[in-house]
Amino acid sequence: MSVSLTYAYYPGCSSTGTSIEYDMSSRAICAALDITLTDVPNWSCCGSTPAHTVDHTLSSALSARNLCQVASMGLTAAVTPCPSCLSNLKTAQHRMKNDSFREKVSKLLDKPADITVETKSVLQILVEDYGIEKIKAKVKKPLTGLTVAAYYGCIMNRPAEIMNFDDREHPMAMDNIMTALGATVVPFPLKVECCGASFGIPRKDVVMRLSGKLLDTAKEMGAMALVTACPLCQMNLDMRQEQINSANGSKHHMPIFYFTQLMGLAFGLTEKELGIDKLCVNPRTVIDALGMEGNSKEKSQ
């Protein structure tokens, strides 16, 4: 009955480097769910935070170039795993509703900026277009026994007028997916608190403080692992976890998964195709404990 879902796919710069496993696992689960992702040809950087701190027209132009690329594919819906890219693409679209702003952007592009393309995150298409129930039906190896905290980051849902997705203070999209996969989700009060974002390099101390608080709270709530949807958040929490420990005197060893990786595991995909080995904090013990409870139950029934 359902028409297969097709999207233009905008990976974002970090997918070629530090968040390669997010990209791998996103592609893998979409394939498993018969969602077609076609790469945006010759996509370029959205400009991220640095661009909009310099100028809004420049920032929008960098995003708009990619929107034009999508339009040239004949597609009207684009998807990206990265909330930062999404935020830039959506903000550009929002601002370009103003004709005079759009003209300025078009001038930088040297062609008319497109305003027809709809953009969403991978998370958003999974819950809004595909559906939790159908995801649930695809689960082969439930994540029973896994207790996670879902961390959305600050710009996945904010500002609500632009992002137009889930609740701005208390999003549930990832929580619901995790529950559907069979995991236990702890109530995590800092779902939308900032992790320190791109200050990892210029002001590491800030990241140590903010991301440290996230890890502390997740641990306090009883989470075995954190699950994220943002490359920057994941990098701060995962790659810098040791730095955090030494800065704060903490002893965290908390795996930081992309939600797509956990979905893949539950769908029975291999760790290799999900890039599990790319994680810095070794998730071995957590993964090995997966499904133990569930599997034994299945056997006893």
Added chain:
Amino acid sequence: MNVINLTSSCNSDFVRQVEEESGQQLSLCYQCGKCTAGCPYTTEYDIPVSQIMRLTQAGQKELVLKSKSLWLCATCESCTARCPNKIDVARIMDVLRHMARREGYGGVKTVKTFWDSFLHSVQKNGRVFEVGLLANYISHTGRFWTDMGLGPKVLPKGKIHFKPSAMQGKEEVSKIFRRYTEESSK
């Protein structure tokens, strides 16, 4: 503390300009402090965001534009999301940064250099080239120790490439930057 003479020191052109560029009405702010209350970066600021708003309302251009706070805002949107008067505070911070840049305020050097390096990387490669970005940043700040400790951890993961990814059409991106420079120098 200085005495501020409100009659003589209020730069109303500055107020008007901020309103125009941000599309926000500054008089809507009634100083409830909710932005400061939720700001994750307020500990790093020299002036909390609610006071940036107040000073901007009062036309205190110099005080505002030289503030370090502008450079330490990560646009996490919690101020915007929670403002009872629906002011897009984050956007105002952005606009103030633009103005600070234009007026030649140095800001926080590490942050500014990082952002500049980032954009330089984009301008050159079309996409961000992480190693290149880092090298550029280090060479501009002299902070050689930056994230060196991560090397042994990350390198074996195959996440770090030492060449920028090959992208066709990267000159289109650099043209955008060129046109931007031309337009803004007009």
Added chain:
Amino acid sequence: MPVLKGKELRIVGFLCNWCSYGGADTAGVGRFNQPTDLRIIRVPCSGRIDPLFIMKTLMNGADGVLVSGCHPRDCHYAEGNFYARRRLEVLHRFLPILGFEPGRFEYTWVSASEGQRWQQVVTRFTEQIHKLGPAPKIAGPEASATLRQMEAVL
């Protein structure tokens, strides 16, 4: 009539006493600046507004006519604006057959508390009429020359 030449156009408003006239008062009390073109005729209820008044006003050379009543369901007389809505809508659709731009006549609902909304309505409508410019004027019996010019157009 003393329309300020080049500045104002002749815009006539028919407002119900209970809601919209009150809304216009509220706008006044709030000192909400408005264009000066509009002249308001107070009637008890939008249901009192015979569409023929509007036609007459246009025939007499008005450049725009604005009608405003209580929001549906809020009529002081319970049903007046429901009748008005039907009659005014019919009129609105009918006017173009006569050669009047549909935008010369609008009807809307403004409550007594909506001073700001009244300001917006007046401002928008006045702008709309200014955009349309002066309405075509019917030639009097004395102006057969004008009539011949029009014939030439046809």
Added chain:
Amino acid sequence: MKIGVFVCHCGSNIEGTVDTAAVAAAAREFPGVAFATDTMYTCSEPGQEEIVNAIKEHQLDGVVVASCTPRMHEQTFRRTVERAGLNRYLFEMANIREHVSWIGKDREANTNKATDLVRMAASKLLHNRPLLSKQFDINKRVLIIGGGVAGIQAALDCAEGGLEVVLVEKTTTIGGKMAKLDKTFPTVDCSCCILGPRMVDVAQHPNITLYAYSEIEEVSGYVGNFDVKVKKKATYVDWDKCTGCGICMTKCPSKKATDYFNEGIGKTTAINIPFPQAIPKKAKIDADFCMKLQKGKCGICAKVCPSGCIDFTQQDEFVTEKVGAIVAATGFDLFDWTVYGEYGGGRYPDVITSLQYERMLSASGPTGGHIKRPSDGKEPKNVVFIQCVGSRDKSVGRPYCTGFCCMYTAKQAILTKDHLPESQTYVFYMDIRATGKNYDEFTRRAMEEYNAKYIRGRVSMIYPKGDSLLVRGADTLMGTQVEVDADLVVLAVGAEAAAGAAGLAEKLRISYDSYGFYMEGHPKLKPVETNTAGVYLAGSCQGPKDIPSSVAQGSAAASKVLGLFSKDKLASDPQVSVVDIKRCIGCGKCMKTCPFGAIKEIDFRGMKKAEVIETVCQGCGICTSTCPQGAAQLQHFTDNQILSEVNALCQF
């Protein structure tokens, strides 16, 4: 007709942007105008005298005053011209203040516009005719809707004044919000102790008929003669027999019913009397939780009831009451604060509303007056109060100030210290609004004597941290972010219009603002009147109010009703429709469209004709715009009068 025109300066209100002398000069050229002048304050005594004198001196038979809105002073000037011997309807007003001088600064355009408005008025006046009122009988009973403190006050005052009162209350007991309060500010006296006796007075007053658990279904008629249909909702208990003994409550096995009276702090039984002092003290079954009504099994209450008053088959009942005046005193409801996700959106049990806290403080409340955390029943040490939750917040559509939260929060801070001497209270506020008598002193006492820590700033986030809640806010005076470890958080939730306020307004044909609060007749001079004759307002239905203001309004509304009923007959408004019998062809279109059934068919020499019943006609004029022959003409707004205004404005 000889018309006199008076153009008012209104001090500088009009003169500031209108050249009134020029308007008067122009007016002298208008047809019929025999005299025109500008005056400083036309509505003042000398101003009015000037009109009277001019009428006599110049033998004027019509007057135009160009000044403020007719909604302000039309009545004033009608009386003025009447004093000079003219019929009050030989008077017209031009609104050159609200519609001219106050909305633009262009003096030339304003003067020109004012001249136009005077021309219209004079031109209409030429078609005015003297109109005379008729007298009609009135029903000296009053309906009061809402049994909160404002409604109770209005009911008692009216009843004491000798009027028959019908009091309709939506819930099963009167008392309203005040009955739920523990103490009142700034005197900290027991709310129930001062309200209770008044409630009993209502129950015992021979002039008061109380319909509790009832709602207004339909209102028809007009001032002096309203017909009101009241729906008595099914309680499944025969209240004529119920003695309020409460045995049913002790035996009812369904103990998880929502306790509305206690704001959901704790549960109650499916059959219940909301609180011991309830008036009427009668039981009601909550059908949603009653096992008998839900599943057909149980019926224990029927078995134990000593008076045999349980009736599971009871249906809603309708009664019709005839009254001459109506007072709406429907109060307010609390803003649904769960839209604030940053405050937990309702997920944290230890974040409660101020009214819930009030129930907790009350000795007759679910905790017996002990402050306990809903989560674990522990006594809190740090209690945080957050002000302006759903007040002064555009982002949730509530930009207005509720006005009384500052005061009750101070009271609650004081009571907290009284209950728990070891506790520490924190109050996050934006501004302290304490403008009543002894109010500011009271908030100062909370700080000075009870050591409440007032922090100027809003709270951005509340989240659980271990056993307690972390409240993160700002102290804008210190200019920092601050955090408080709270054991209990109390939200000063703002007031909004009562649920169903708009629906009732439509039935009463009164207006309400964009938040659902009822519109008073005039913001200054008619605070308890509405624009619908015979309908008055009391209490928070008009806007959030504290107890003294609500009581004052209850009394004010009662005095308005008593004043209205001090005459045996009312004069009808002669601005009604009249059918010209010669023009009427008896097609009946006017009868079809009249919303009031005010037009009847008569036989005139064997021909069908329409005739208006003067006292029923409300003067809307729908018939006039319906009649194709122009036979039905609304007096004072006839076709000719309106056409003369059109012609004055648009002469090609």
Added chain:
Amino acid sequence: MKYQQELKDSIRKALPGLDVVIAWSAGYDPLHATPHFIRREEDIDRLEIGPFSVHNLATYLPGLRGKKVGIVVKGCDSRSVIELLQENLINREDVTIFGFPCTGVVDQTKIRKALGHTGKVDFCQIASQTVVIGAGGEEHKLRLSKVLADKCFSCQYPNALISDHFVGEKISPSAQTEGGDDLEAFENMPLPERFAFWQKEMDRCIRCYACRNACPMCVCRDHCLAESRDPHWLSQEDSVRDKWMFQLIHAYHLAGRCTECGECQRACPMDIPLLLLKKKMNKEIKELFQYEAGVDPEATPPLLSFKMEEENIKEREW
């Protein structure tokens, strides 16, 4: 006409119980019929029905109120009767309706245009689709479809919708449902041209009120706003403004009541296309309220009723 004799018989039978029966008879020349008031039996013989029975006789009914009246109606005329019944302007029990299947009536203006000035008309024969007219010694052959009234092409009600006696076989409505595209064509004109058009047309109006007098729904009669001083809507000046305003009053007073019988335009000695205004009004009313006048005597016309939520009225966000 095929059923003429049958109709005469029917009237003959009913006449004793009636004060008068209104029908048509031959007019002043073979191209014209005239309203015919049958009071005595011998009047019946002069009755003629056919393509010249153009007049809508319902116009006479309100004036004869209180009398027992018989009336012969075409399908379109019957709708006027229904409308009058609906508005309680005539009593059903006083009216005896004779219906017949109508195959269309001629438009005199079209004949006049086709023939030009002919002088005396000697004869007129209509055979199947051809009209042969003898005038001034010449014979003119016209196709019937060229001279039939516009409204007949799209006639949906050829048989009386209401009748006490119906003669002949009912015929089916025209396959063409949308009436004359003159409205559509007119609505494609630019607004200034429309304005100029009406000015020109109204300038020709001689203010004779034939349009009003022929209209079966103009029931105000002596109390028409056109000649009243109280209310005083119109001056007696011969101005385009007043003449045009009168047509607007007429059109608006017919809103939801007009059956498009076309009598106003037929009666106009200046051939002003007055029906256009009424058609426009009807079109909008039909679109807004799915209402058509003169079909159901029990219906309430749309402007005398309302719905709390109107499906088709989009109150513009003004």
